[in-house]
Amino acid sequence: MFELLDAAKAFIEPVIKPDSVLCDFTMGNGHDTEYLCRRAPQGKVYAFDIQESAVENTAKRLKEAGLENAELICASHADCKKYIHEQISAGMFNLGYLPGSGNKELHTMRESTMPAVSSAIELLKKGGILVISVYPGHEEGRLEGEMLCEKLAQLDKKYYCVTMLKLINSPDAPFIIAVEKYDK
Numbered sequence: 001m002f003e004l005l006d007a008a009k010a011f012i013e014p015v016i017k018p019d020s021v022l023c024d025f026t027m028g029n030g031h032d033t034e035y036l037c038r039r040a041p042q043g044k045v046y047a048f049d050i051q052e053s054a055v056e057n058t059a060k061r062l063k064e065a066g067l068e069n070a071e072l073i074c075a076s077h078a079d080c081k082k083y084i085h086e087q088i089s090a091g092m093f094n095l096g097y098l099p100g101s102g103n104k105e106l107h108t109m110r111e112s113t114m115p116a117v118s119s120a121i122e123l124l125k126k127g128g129i130l131v132i133s134v135y136p137g138h139e140e141g142r143l144e145g146e147m148l149c150e151k152l153a154q155l156d157k158k159y160y161c162v163t164m165l166k167l168i169n170s171p172d173a174p175f176i177i178a179v180e181k182y183d184k
Helices: 004-015 031-039 052-065 077-083 110-123 139-152
Strands: 021-024 044-049 070-074 088-094 124-134 160-165 175-181
Touching (some): 004 088, 004 124, 031 044, 044 052, 044 077, 077 110, 088 110, 124 139
Parallel strands (some): 021 044, 021 088, 044 070, 088 124
Antiparallel strands (some): 124 175, 160 175
């Protein structure tokens, strides 16, 4: 059975080193932030969310796990370049709404997602990988996915490999887009 987050991790796992600089562009409840912190214990993990509750939940999760290598930022992922001044080895986006919040009205939006993804690609070091989990089961998620596919298809194939992993017999199922910056 296809597990979206396992597939996303499989894309970035090979490029993460213990001292890597990584980013969780959509912190949520901190699951991806914790995963990245564990993978780069001597590195640094930046994590973004606009919801204070997401930052609080993640801070609690990391404290309980004894992880101290994250900088939790209560700001839009579209502003990531205001906070990150170094190249990253890998980054994760898990688009949609905060799982478990019950509030499906507050979710990622195209207006901030595309600038955030563009900035993340600029921050990627050579050989770095960005994974974007897209949830097309609601209208904004479908439009986000279409926008990302259209924009990322325009990246120069001499410098980037853009891959999509999607279940073709389930059109509303989540899918992954991975952007790899060639090590040239």
